[in-house]
Amino acid sequence: MLKIKILYIAFFLSTSLTALCQKDHIVLEDQGSFAVGGKVITAPGTFDPIAHGAFNPGNQSASGQTLHGDHAYVFYQIPVNAKKLPLIFWHGYGQFSKTWETTPDGREGFQNIFLRKKYSIYLIDQPRRGRAGRSTVSGSISAAPDDQLWFGIFRLGIGTEFYPGVQFDKKPETLDQFFRQITPDTGPIDLNANTDAVSALFDEVGDGILVTHSHSGGQGWLTALKTDHIKGIISYEPGSNFVFPEGNVPEPIHYVGGTLEAKGVPIDEFKKLTQIPIVMYYGDYIPTEPVENPGQEQWRAALQMAKRWTETVNKNGGDVTLVHLPEIGIKGNTHFPFSDLNNKQIADLMSEWLKQKGLDK
Amino acid sequence: MLKIKILYIAFFLSTSLTALCQKDHIVLEDQGSFAVGGKVITAPGTFDPIAHGAFNPGNQSASGQTLHGDHAYVFYQIPVNAKKLPLIFWHGYGQFSKTWETTPDGREGFQNIFLRKKYSIYLIDQPRRGRAGRSTVSGSISAAPDDQLWFGIFRLGIGTEFYPGVQFDKKPETLDQFFRQITPDTGPIDLNANTDAVSALFDEVGDGILVTHSHSGGQGWLTALKTDHIKGIISYEPGSNFVFPEGNVPEPIHYVGGTLEAKGVPIDEFKKLTQIPIVMYYGDYIPTEPVENPGQEQWRAALQMAKRWTETVNKNGGDVTLVHLPEIGIKGNTHFPFSDLNNKQIADLMSEWLKQKGLDK
Numbered sequence: 001m002l003k004i005k006i007l008y009i010a011f012f013l014s015t016s017l018t019a020l021c022q023k024d025h026i027v028l029e030d031q032g033s034f035a036v037g038g039k040v041i042t043a044p045g046t047f048d049p050i051a052h053g054a055f056n057p058g059n060q061s062a063s064g065q066t067l068h069g070d071h072a073y074v075f076y077q078i079p080v081n082a083k084k085l086p087l088i089f090w091h092g093y094g095q096f097s098k099t100w101e102t103t104p105d106g107r108e109g110f111q112n113i114f115l116r117k118k119y120s121i122y123l124i125d126q127p128r129r130g131r132a133g134r135s136t137v138s139g140s141i142s143a144a145p146d147d148q149l150w151f152g153i154f155r156l157g158i159g160t161e162f163y164p165g166v167q168f169d170k171k172p173e174t175l176d177q178f179f180r181q182i183t184p185d186t187g188p189i190d191l192n193a194n195t196d197a198v199s200a201l202f203d204e205v206g207d208g209i210l211v212t213h214s215h216s217g218g219q220g221w222l223t224a225l226k227t228d229h230i231k232g233i234i235s236y237e238p239g240s241n242f243v244f245p246e247g248n249v250p251e252p253i254h255y256v257g258g259t260l261e262a263k264g265v266p267i268d269e270f271k272k273l274t275q276i277p278i279v280m281y282y283g284d285y286i287p288t289e290p291v292e293n294p295g296q297e298q299w300r301a302a303l304q305m306a307k308r309w310t311e312t313v314n315k316n317g318g319d320v321t322l323v324h325l326p327e328i329g330i331k332g333n334t335h336f337p338f339s340d341l342n343n344k345q346i347a348d349l350m351s352e353w354l355k356q357k358g359l360d361k
Numbered sequence: 362m363l364k365i366k367i368l369y370i371a372f373f374l375s376t377s378l379t380a381l382c383q384k385d386h387i388v389l390e391d392q393g394s395f396a397v398g399g400k401v402i403t404a405p406g407t408f409d410p411i412a413h414g415a416f417n418p419g420n421q422s423a424s425g426q427t428l429h430g431d432h433a434y435v436f437y438q439i440p441v442n443a444k445k446l447p448l449i450f451w452h453g454y455g456q457f458s459k460t461w462e463t464t465p466d467g468r469e470g471f472q473n474i475f476l477r478k479k480y481s482i483y484l485i486d487q488p489r490r491g492r493a494g495r496s497t498v499s500g501s502i503s504a505a506p507d508d509q510l511w512f513g514i515f516r517l518g519i520g521t522e523f524y525p526g527v528q529f530d531k532k533p534e535t536l537d538q539f540f541r542q543i544t545p546d547t548g549p550i551d552l553n554a555n556t557d558a559v560s561a562l563f564d565e566v567g568d569g570i571l572v573t574h575s576h577s578g579g580q581g582w583l584t585a586l587k588t589d590h591i592k593g594i595i596s597y598e599p600g601s602n603f604v605f606p607e608g609n610v611p612e613p614i615h616y617v618g619g620t621l622e623a624k625g626v627p628i629d630e631f632k633k634l635t636q637i638p639i640v641m642y643y644g645d646y647i648p649t650e651p652v653e654n655p656g657q658e659q660w661r662a663a664l665q666m667a668k669r670w671t672e673t674v675n676k677n678g679g680d681v682t683l684v685h686l687p688e689i690g691i692k693g694n695t696h697f698p699f700s701d702l703n704n705k706q707i708a709d710l711m712s713e714w715l716k717q718k719g720l721d722k
Contacts (some may be wrong), residue, residue, distance in 0.1 A: 186494075257414070
């Protein structure tokens with residue numbers, strides 16, 4: 001009787017404590033941040049710390065001084081009992097690591113969702129964006145209002161009207177938070193600096209899985225040509241820089257507001273993209289035929305190019321899966337499926353794909 | 362006998378599991394991020410999503426569009442069994458939240474150190490800096506090299522020579538990481554926008570403790586005039602904007618490279634700073650008499666003003682403690698004591714002060 005009581009106590013203590021640290025909580029082995037990649041430039045001359053060592057904004061002598069810039073900034077979190085391959089998250093155009101954090105309506109984003117699924121996570125700010133603001137090239141930043149342009153291009157709706165059934169919370173404070181996720185470039189966008197820095201990150205971290213969004217989608221293909229440590233790519237709505245074999249580059253796709261051109265690389269380079277599993281997801285409100293709304297048109301072009309690209313990579317022995325969410329019955333997603341109201345369902349789709357490809361060990 | 366065995370098992374299970382989640386690991390109740398404060402500006406005219414909805418960098422119509430900017434960005438982490446008052450960390454000039462994260466030589470910074478001490482932490486990027494990059498005023502960013510200027514002003518040494526005994530790791534990669542913590546302003550610095558945003562943060566979070574560094578030191582005093590939720594201030598090397606009662610403002614302090622002026626406010630305003638405990642810490646290599654090196658001179662002026670300020674606040678019934686670290690036998694600290702090689706000792710000093718003031722409940 002006493003024996004049973006005590007066994008019960010032992011059981012209770014162990015289970016409750018396991019629950020305490022495993023169930024509702026995020027338990028971290030480690031977390032931290034660092035800069036990776038980048039350049040150093042040096043001004044001609046000699047630095048005199050006595051003559052030029054006073055803080056004098058706008059009127060400072062650069063003589064003989066260095067500037068460290070064009071690096072990426074990375075914040076990482078390693079959960080206890082982490083899976084072997086980390087998820088390395090890269091934001092899109094005009095955005096930064098916030099993309100993967102708390103959603104605009106205050107729910108958990110992919111950072112917390114995948115930490116709970118025991119993936120290590122690395123959140124990138126690409127060179128000249130967010131926390132990687134130090135640029136080796138001067139730049140200027142315009143404060144010309146453009147929220148409604150992005151409202152349209154990010155497919156929340158048109159003008160100021162939400163699309164019917166859109167998976168986005170309608171509270172005004174939610175849209176306010178969404179608009180405040182936009183951040184400018186602190187220098188000209190440099191695809192080479194960006195892909196060098198992210199490739200350097202993989203070389204430092206080792207094998208991992210790249211998760212991209214929009215503008216980082218195409219940059220992700222280019223990065224995979226620079227490092228062998230990318231073991232899989234999940235790409236949400238890649239918009240440009242689709243890479244094809246030279247001589248087999250499709251015609252540019254014209255749409256209302258622009259033209260989408262494909263990029264040619266030598267076949268041996270291209271072959272690298274056939275060596276890793278890749279999945280692309282596109283959301284809702286993307287027409288198949290030309291429409292007058294530029295906010296939708298550029299995604300019609302992107303999805304059409306993504307189909308051509310999928311066929312080409314797979315014809316060359318690759319493993320690309322293209323998922324147009326409405327076609328599998330998942331409706332109302334914007335350009336940000338990972339932070340839309342149904343983002344847990346979107347995360348489960350991604351988990352399922354990782355499992356299928358054996359990337360969840 | 363059996364009873365003892367089983368009790369032992371119970372004890373072993375409970376202690377080992379407690380160790381698992383409490384000892385080496387950071388166990389989080391919650392973590393997330395949000396924008397707070399800020400403005401919305403609107404361009405005159407009407408936005409036409411069809412005519413102006415195409416992405417056209419540098420040549421976009423702003424007509425009728427809004428821009429959300431001048432907010433602060435905050436990342437927070439709440440440990441299990443957190444203390445009542447969170448620590449709200451604010452970076453200095455040319456810096457961002459990285460100040461409190463991993464040190465340049467890869468050790469844990471105040472973010473992890475105080476999470477382990479069970480404090481909730483909030484890391485701020487002030488308006489127009491880092492992740493709060495969206496500004497309502499246009500700006501330009503110079504890439505003129507200035508690393509060695511900061512090497513001097515941040516008191517690592519002079520020119521490229523480290524000070525003897527400085528608490529900074531000499532590996533080249535450490536200095537590389539340190540320089541990459543510098544980030545530019547994406548718009549003009551606006552003390553009012555900054556203090557409004559941080560005051561809005563306290564109004565949202567509720568009572569908390571403000572931890573400032575350098576340029577945010579003076580901004581911290583100004584913020585404490587705007588909200589009643591700041592229950593204590595820890596300030597590392599505040600450099601400017603010391604607030605005195607009108608009519609009792611000390612003479613400006615002239616130093617090699619500049620002049621440090623104090624700020625006057627109505628006595629009722631000033632009195633607010635006498636209602637909360639405040640501690641200031643200054644590091645090493647700060648002379649008491651004028652020297653020729655501007656990198657040291659501005660801190661001679663700051664420390665002198667801090668002494669005047671301490672006397673004035675305390676004379677008016679306040680509770681300000683001024684700690685010049687070398688005077689209590691702690692040598693070699695730079696302008697960044699919280700990330701120097703002895704940062705655990707610096708953190709323990711801060712913990713001790715929090716305990717003395719009853720802010721560690």
